[in-house]
Amino acid sequence: MALVTxxxxxSKAQREGYxxxxxxxxxxxxxxxxxxxxxxxxxxxxxxxTPSTVKYADLEYFYANAKVAAEKTSVPISLHLxxxxxxxxxxxxxxAGYTSIMIDxxxxxFEENIAVSKAVVAACxxxxxxxxxxxxxxxxxxxxxxxxxxxxxxxxxxVIFVEKTGIDSLAVAIGTAHGIYKGRPQVDIERLSEIKxxxxxxxxxxxxxxxxxxxxxxxxxxGICKVNYATDLRIAFSKGVKExxxxxxxxxxxxxxxxxxxxxxxxxxxxxxxxxxxxxxI
Numbered sequence: 543m544a545l546v547t548x549x550x551x552x553s554k555a556q557r558e559g560y561x562x563x564x565x566x567x568x569x570x571x572x573x574x575x576x577x578x579x580x581x582x583x584x585x586x587x588x589x590x591x592t593p594s595t596v597k598y599a600d601l602e603y604f605y606a607n608a609k610v611a612a613e614k615t616s617v618p619i620s621l622h623l624x625x626x627x628x629x630x631x632x633x634x635x636x637x638a639g640y641t642s643i644m645i646d647x648x649x650x651x652f653e654e655n656i657a658v659s660k661a662v663v664a665a666c667x668x669x670x671x672x673x674x675x676x677x678x679x680x681x682x683x684x685x686x687x688x689x690x691x692x693x694x695x696x697x698x699x700x701v702i703f704v705e706k707t708g709i710d711s712l713a714v715a716i717g718t719a720h721g722i723y724k725g726r727p728q729v730d731i732e733r734l735s736e737i738k739x740x741x742x743x744x745x746x747x748x749x750x751x752x753x754x755x756x757x758x759x760x761x762x763x764x765g766i767c768k769v770n771y772a773t774d775l776r777i778a779f780s781k782g783v784k785e786x787x788x789x790x791x792x793x794x795x796x797x798x799x800x801x802x803x804x805x806x807x808x809x810x811x812x813x814x815x816x817x818x819x820x821x822x823x824i
Contacts, residue, residue, distance in 0.1 A: 543612060543613065543615065543616065543617070543618065543619075544609075544612060544613065545608065545609060545612045545619055545620060545621050545639070545641045546586075546618045546619065546620050546641060547620060547641045547642055547670060547671060547672045548562070548588060548620045548622060548641070548642040548672040548674070548710070548711065548768070549642075549670075549672040549710050550618065550620075551586045551588065551618060551620055552672075552710075552711055552744040552767045552768055553744070554586075554823070555586075555744070555767045555768075555820065555823070556744050556767045558823065559762070559763075559819075560762065560818060560819040560820050560823060561747075561758075561762045561766055561767050561768060561769045561818040561819065561820065562586055562587065562588055562767065562768050562769070562818065562820055563585075563587055563588070563769055563771060563811065563814050563815050563817075563818045563820065564587075564588035564589075564590050564622060564624075564746075564768050564769060564770045564771065565587060565588070565589060565590070565771050565772075565775055565811055565814075566590050566591065566592065566595070566624060566770070566771065566772035566775055566776075567589050567590070567591060567595075567604070567608075567775075568591075568595055568598075568775075568776065568779070569779075569800075570607050571779070571800045571801070571803055571804040571807070572775060572779060572803075572804070572807050573589060573604075573607045573608055573611050574611060574804055575804045575805070575807035575808040575811060576589055576611075576807070576808075576811050577589075577611035577612070577614065577615050577619065578808050579808045579809075579811035579812045579815060580615060580617045580619065580811075580815070581615045581616065581617055582812065583812055583815050583816070583820075583821040583822070584616075584617060584821065584822050584823075584824050585617060585815045585818075585820040585821045585822070585823060585824070586617055586618040586619070586620075586820060586823060586824060587617070587618075587619055587620075587811075587815070587820075588619070588620045588621075588622050588642070588768065589608050589611075589619060589620070589621050589622065590621070590622035590623065590624040590642075590644075590770070591604050591621075591622075591623065591624060592624045592625050592772075593625065593626065593627050593631060596623075596631075596635075601623075601634055601635055601638035601640070602638050604621070605621060605638045605639045605640060608621040609621075609639065616824075617824050618824060620641050620642050620672075621639070621640050621641050621642065622640065622641070622642035622643070622644065622674075623635040623640050623642070623643045623644055624644055624770070624772075625644055625646045625676075626643055626644050626645045626646060626662075627646060629645070629658055629661055629662060629665075632645050632662045632665070632666075633665060636665065636666055636669065636671060640671070641671060641672070642671065642672040642673075642674065643662060643666055643671060643672070643673050643674070644673070644674040644675065644676070644713070645658055645659050645662040645673065645674075645675055646675070646676050646713075647659055647675065647676070648675075648676040648677065648678065648679045648715075649679065652699065652703075655675070655676075655677065655703070656703060656706050656707055659673070659675040659703075659707040659709055660706065660707045660708065662675075663707055663708045663709055667708070672710045672711070673708075673709050673710050673711075674709065674710065674711040674712070674713060674746060674768075675703075675707060675709045675712060675713065676712070676713035676714075676715070676748070677695050677696075677699060677700055677703050677712060677713070677714065677715070678693050678694050678695030678696070678714060678715030678716075679693040679715055693715060694715050694716065694717070694730065694733060695714040695715045695716065695733065695737060697733065697736040697737045697739075697740050698740075700712060700714070700737050700740060700741055701740050701741055704741050704743060709743065710743060710744070711743055711744040711745070711746050711767070711768060712737075712741065712743055712744075712745055712746065713745075713746040713747075713748050714733075714734065714737055714745055714746065714747070715748075716729055716730045716731075716733050716734050716747075716761075717729045717730045718747060718748060718749035718750060718753060719749045727749075727752065727753050727757075729753065729757050729761065731760055731761065731764055734761060734764045734765060734766070735764045735765070737765070738764055738765030744765075744767035744768060745765045745766050745767060745768075746766070746767070746768040746769075746770065747761055747766045747768070747769050747770060748770045749770070750769050750770055750771055751771050751772060751773035751774035751775075751777075752773070752774065755817045758817055758818075759817065759819075762818065762819065769814070769817075769818055771810075771811075771814055774810060775807055775810060775811070778803075778806040778807045778809070778810040779803040779804070779806060779807050780803070781803075781806055782799070782802040782803035782804070782805060782806030782807070783799040783800065783802065783803045785802055785806075786798055786799040786802045787799055
């Protein structure tokens with residue numbers, strides 16, 4: 543089917559108490575892996591790309607791949623710009639055909655974050671395109687994204703932020719981080735519950751790679767409707783490629799090792815779809 547907006551996916555997830563897995567894709571094989579996993583489990587999914595990923599290729603390349611993958615499946619798939627770092631990039635993604643846009647103004651002041659998020663909403667909503675923003679700052683480092691030590695989302699500020707921007711979903715900072723964890727992440731479930739009690743739009747969990755599955759399930763119970771996975775997909779793909787090259791160092795056909803990377807990613811995505819409890823939710 544055609545690509546859909548995240549509003550269509552997240553509103554149903556919120557009503558029925560599950561979450562949608564949002565998987566960062568870096569190449570054609572990872573896009574295929576996510577689509578195949580979703581089809582096999584009959585689950586909606588979100589594919590997403592970061593600014594560094596689209597810098598490596600471009601928005602149109604990833605849109606074309608995701609569009610074909612979606613059209614070859616019977617499940618709803620959304621294409622999302624993850625951590626859009628400027629109004630300009632957000633508009634480029636909108637024009638390229640992305641069906642969901644994140645504008646991340648969390649590194650700016652509260653007022654500046656409101657202003658840029660509101661501007662992206664004003665540009666995207668006339669076309670029916672969903673907008674996600676972040677309040678607080680998810681810590682850690684991945685690619686060009688550096689959240690440092692992070693900063694927690696203030697529940698009262700979240701109320702003001704949502705009201706003034708008109709965003710469709712809110713990424714919250716509750717102790718998760720981007721990249722690889724050095725220890726067990728300390729996720730503030732109580733803060734998440736406070737935020738959920740105050741605002742009605744779907745909440746998003748970033749930096750979930752490495753977060754124990756039982757913690758993710760608890761977050762879903764407390765209002766998380768979209769769960770982002772990135773680092774672990776890269777690790778899975780790399781392991782698949784390395785497995786082929788370790789066994790057969792003379793392999794020169796990229797199709798052989800990329801196919802194994804694709805299979806590793808597919809297995810990982812299927813596992814996380816089950817954690818999100820979205821299997822069969824089309």
